[in-house]
Amino acid sequence: MKGLQQTGMVAVWILTIGMSLLAICYTMIIPFLPVYLLELGVEQEQLALWSGLSFSISFFIAAIMAPVWGRLADQHGKxxxxxxxxxxxxxxxxxxxxxxxxxxxxxxxAFQGFANGFMPAAMTMVSLSVPKERVGTAMGIFQMGLVLGNTVGPLTGGLTELAVGMRPVFMVAGITLFIVTAAIAIFVKEPQMESETPVKTTSFSEDLQAAKQNKVLLHILGLYFLVQAVMLMLQPIVAIYVGELKGSMEGAAMLAGSILSGGGVMGMIMTNVWAAYGQRRGYFRVISYGLMGTGTVLLLQSLPFGLWWFGVLQLLIGVFIVGIFPSLGSAMTVNTDPSVRGRVFGLATTSQQLGNMIGPLFASIVATYWGTSYVFLVAGIGMMIIGYLVLKIHGNRPNIQYI
Structure with missing residues (x-):
C-alpha cells in the first residue's frame, strides 16, 4: 500500500510539473490577447469587443466538448x-x-476550445492517484504548480512581447506543449480506481440528471460557473486597465505581466496553507473566505488611484484566490464516485467554460459603455455576494461524502 501511495505521489508531481508548464504557456498568451489583436490591426475602439469575442468563442466550444471528453476519459482512460x-x-x-x-x-x-481538456484530465488523474483523505494535499500540490505557472507566465509573456512581439510567444508555447505531452505519455500511468462500480456509457443528459440527484455536486458546478464568469470578466481587460492607469498602452503588456506575477508569488506562499485549513475545517469554508477576500480586493482595485495601488492590491488577490479552485476540486472529489470522476470533472469544465464565455462578453459591454474600472467594481461585488452565500449554506459542512 505504501508503495502504491508513493507511486501515486510521483504521478501527482509529474502532472503538477506538466500543468505548471501548461499554465506558463497559457498565461504567456491570454492576458495579452488584446495586445496581439492590436498587432493584427484591430482599432482601439473595437479592442474590447474583439477581446471579448476571442475569449468567449473558445470557451463556448470548450463547454460543448467538455462532457464528451469527460465520458471518453472514463471509458478509454484519462x-x-x-x-x-x-x-x-x-x-x-x-x-x-x-x-x-x-x-x-x-x-x-475556436479550435483551441475544441482541443481543450488537458486540465480536467490531469485533475482527475491527480484525484485518483491518492487516497481520499489525501486529496486535499494532492490538489494543493497541483494548485501550487498551477499558481507557479500563472506567476511565471505573465512576466515571461510580457517581456517577450516587448522584445519581439507576440508571434514567437505562440511558437514557444506550442513546442512546450509537445514536450509536456511526451513526458506524460512516457512517465505517467493510468490511475487505478478504488470504486467497484463499473463504468457505464451515458449521455450528457443522463450525466446532468445524475448530477441533479447530488445537491452538493450541483452547488459545486454552479460555483464553478459563477466564480469563473466573475474572474474571466477581468482577464481581457487587465492590460487595457494598466494602460489606462499608466496613460499609455506602450509597455502595458510587460507591466501587466509583472503585476500579475506578483499576485502569483503570494498565491504560491498561501497554497498549502489553504489546503491544510480546508482539510481540517472544511473545503466550503475556504471557498467562502477566498471569494469574500478576493471580492473585497477587486472592489478596492476599481478605485483608479494609480499603478502602485493596483499592484499592491494584486498581491492580496493572490493570497485569497489561490484557495478557491483546489477547494472546489477537493469538495467535488469527496462527493463523487471514482467511476464517474472523468464525467464529473467534464461537467465542471463545462460550467467553467460557460462562465469563461459569459464573463468576457459581459466585461466588454461594461467596459465599452461605463469604463474599465467598473468591470473590477462589478466583479468585486459579485465575488463578495457569492462568498457570503457559500458561507451561509455550506460553511459548516464537513469533508465527508454526500451522495
Missing amino acids: KLMAIRAGILIGLSYLWSAFVQDEYQFLLVR
Whole structure:
C-alpha cells in the first residue's frame, strides 16, 4: 500500500510539473490577447469587443466538448485524453503564430476550445492517484504548480512581447506543449480506481440528471460557473486597465505581466496553507473566505488611484484566490464516485467554460459603455455576494461524502 501511495505521489508531481508548464504557456498568451489583436490591426475602439469575442468563442466550444471528453476519459482512460488535449492545444498555439487578421485568430480560438481538456484530465488523474483523505494535499500540490505557472507566465509573456512581439510567444508555447505531452505519455500511468462500480456509457443528459440527484455536486458546478464568469470578466481587460492607469498602452503588456506575477508569488506562499485549513475545517469554508477576500480586493482595485495601488492590491488577490479552485476540486472529489470522476470533472469544465464565455462578453459591454474600472467594481461585488452565500449554506459542512 505504501508503495502504491508513493507511486501515486510521483504521478501527482509529474502532472503538477506538466500543468505548471501548461499554465506558463497559457498565461504567456491570454492576458495579452488584446495586445496581439492590436498587432493584427484591430482599432482601439473595437479592442474590447474583439477581446471579448476571442475569449468567449473558445470557451463556448470548450463547454460543448467538455462532457464528451469527460465520458471518453472514463471509458478509454484519462491519460489518453490528456495526451490528445496536449497535442491539439500545441498545434493551436503554433497556428496562432501565423494568423494574419482578427478573423483568422477567431478561428484559431475556436479550435483551441475544441482541443481543450488537458486540465480536467490531469485533475482527475491527480484525484485518483491518492487516497481520499489525501486529496486535499494532492490538489494543493497541483494548485501550487498551477499558481507557479500563472506567476511565471505573465512576466515571461510580457517581456517577450516587448522584445519581439507576440508571434514567437505562440511558437514557444506550442513546442512546450509537445514536450509536456511526451513526458506524460512516457512517465505517467493510468490511475487505478478504488470504486467497484463499473463504468457505464451515458449521455450528457443522463450525466446532468445524475448530477441533479447530488445537491452538493450541483452547488459545486454552479460555483464553478459563477466564480469563473466573475474572474474571466477581468482577464481581457487587465492590460487595457494598466494602460489606462499608466496613460499609455506602450509597455502595458510587460507591466501587466509583472503585476500579475506578483499576485502569483503570494498565491504560491498561501497554497498549502489553504489546503491544510480546508482539510481540517472544511473545503466550503475556504471557498467562502477566498471569494469574500478576493471580492473585497477587486472592489478596492476599481478605485483608479494609480499603478502602485493596483499592484499592491494584486498581491492580496493572490493570497485569497489561490484557495478557491483546489477547494472546489477537493469538495467535488469527496462527493463523487471514482467511476464517474472523468464525467464529473467534464461537467465542471463545462460550467467553467460557460462562465469563461459569459464573463468576457459581459466585461466588454461594461467596459465599452461605463469604463474599465467598473468591470473590477462589478466583479468585486459579485465575488463578495457569492462568498457570503457559500458561507451561509455550506460553511459548516464537513469533508465527508454526500451522495
